Amino acid sequence: MRALAYPSPMASSADLRARVLAEAGRTPSPTRAQVRLRNLALLISGIVLPLVVFVCWGGVRPTGRPDSLIFETAGGAAAVALVVVIVALRRGRSMLGRAGSWLLAAAVVTPIVLFAWKVGISSAYPNGTVDWPERVGFRCLRLSCLTAVWPLAAFVMTRQESDPTHPHLTGAAIGAAVGACSWVLVDLWCPVAYVPHLLLGHLLPFTLTTLAGYWLGGAVIGLRKH
Amino acid sequence: MDRYAAGEDAAFAEVYDEVAPKLLSYLGRQTRDPARAEDLVQRTFLQMHRARGTFLSGSAVLPWAFAIARRLFIDELRRSRRDVMLGAAPIDEAIPSGESSAGVVEAEQLARMIQKELARLPETQRTAFELMRFDGLSHAEAAETLGVTISAVKLRAHRAYVALRAVLGAAIAEPDES
Numbered sequence: 001m002r003a004l005a006y007p008s009p010m011a012s013s014a015d016l017r018a019r020v021l022a023e024a025g026r027t028p029s030p031t032r033a034q035v036r037l038r039n040l041a042l043l044i045s046g047i048v049l050p051l052v053v054f055v056c057w058g059g060v061r062p063t064g065r066p067d068s069l070i071f072e073t074a075g076g077a078a079a080v081a082l083v084v085v086i087v088a089l090r091r092g093r094s095m096l097g098r099a100g101s102w103l104l105a106a107a108v109v110t111p112i113v114l115f116a117w118k119v120g121i122s123s124a125y126p127n128g129t130v131d132w133p134e135r136v137g138f139r140c141l142r143l144s145c146l147t148a149v150w151p152l153a154a155f156v157m158t159r160q161e162s163d164p165t166h167p168h169l170t171g172a173a174i175g176a177a178v179g180a181c182s183w184v185l186v187d188l189w190c191p192v193a194y195v196p197h198l199l200l201g202h203l204l205p206f207t208l209t210t211l212a213g214y215w216l217g218g219a220v221i222g223l224r225k226h
Numbered sequence: 227m228d229r230y231a232a233g234e235d236a237a238f239a240e241v242y243d244e245v246a247p248k249l250l251s252y253l254g255r256q257t258r259d260p261a262r263a264e265d266l267v268q269r270t271f272l273q274m275h276r277a278r279g280t281f282l283s284g285s286a287v288l289p290w291a292f293a294i295a296r297r298l299f300i301d302e303l304r305r306s307r308r309d310v311m312l313g314a315a316p317i318d319e320a321i322p323s324g325e326s327s328a329g330v331v332e333a334e335q336l337a338r339m340i341q342k343e344l345a346r347l348p349e350t351q352r353t354a355f356e357l358m359r360f361d362g363l364s365h366a367e368a369a370e371t372l373g374v375t376i377s378a379v380k381l382r383a384h385r386a387y388v389a390l391r392a393v394l395g396a397a398i399a400e401p402d403e404s
Contacts (some may be wrong), residue, residue: 016264017242023268024238024275031233035279095282095290099375161273162280164297165373223273223297 137201171217
């Protein structure tokens with residue numbers, strides 16, 4: 001493509017070059033190998049810690065649910081979570097990550113799909129969405145938050161100062177990815193598919209995680225003044 | 227950049243030599259202040275330096291550098307709350323030397339018209355147009371820089387071309403990159 005001649009480029013001064021190279025020489029920066037090691041530690045801890053919390057909380061609890069129902073609801077949610085994790089955490093071949101529309105879609109569409117999947121599959125089973133008055137959803141809310149808090153922090157840290165274009169959206173997408181993974185664990189633990197329970201115990205923490213990711217994205221993933 | 231990310235410090239000078247003139251041109255156009263442009267270039271390179279460990283092997287450096295520069299410029303603009311140029315770059319910079327006086331006058335007029343019409347465009351369209359037309363970025367590179375899809379950047383640039391062509395006619399032609 002032919003670039004317009006207007007306005008013409010300024011000359012890059014030797015003085016500026018010297019200043020930049022000298023400043024870079026004085027400023028420590030980790031190499032790729034160091035960053036990979038740090039990110040690997042963060043990723044492993046972000047996977048292991050919520051699993052420990054999940055096991056300590058009781059692990060998988062069928063509580064009268066047929067195995068097929070558990071397999072279908074949790075399996076479908078896990079497939080959704082995998083897709084969102086790939087969209088949110090992997091940058092593809094670009095240093096700048098996914099386009100904003102992809103990240104926005106991950107943050108907005110994921111909870112709708114997870115919720116619809118859970119209600120839809122449970123509805124196909126007898127008493128699948130029956131009300132459990134003694135289970136309002138606060139325990140699920142707590143479990144969701146506990147399994148999401150560290151992975152969110154860890155995964156956001158792996159993208160520290162990496163996104164100058166849309167750090168908030170990247171953070172929100174990471175929040176949605178973490179929320180989706182947390183949803184799978186809570187789904188394995190919780191037998192209730194009553195809609196008000198799902199809204200409070202499952203969907204609300206997902207939304208909180210996404211919003212926290214949005215905020216953390218601006219603070220951590222975006223460029224900071226040095 | 228790959229070698230620099232792997233720890234070869236001397237490679238940073240090569241990255242600088244390749245990218246700095248383009249960034250200076252872009253930021254000079256945005257700020258209309260050579261000192262501010264140089265300051266932003268310096269900060270852009272320091273951001274790249276600090277983030278070198280995150281550089282993906284084989285990814286393009288230019289869109290990344292432009293995106294950082296653009297973000298730093300926008301942040302600085304917001305902080306200073308100063309109105310930015312959108313138009314009045316020194317006309318004499320635009321005119322190639324050695325042209326006849328008639329050519330000079332014509333180039334001046336065209337530059338003024340482009341300035342005026344660019345200033346009227348929405349920021350998203352203007353930026354897409356400038357990155358591709360002034361800075362020579364491809365559709366893919368401009369899309370990456372702006373964090374949007376290639377289709378979106380094509381649409382923005384096309385709308386800018388349509389708006390400019392309505393005023394400037396054949397003086398400005400839309401590139402045919404697909």
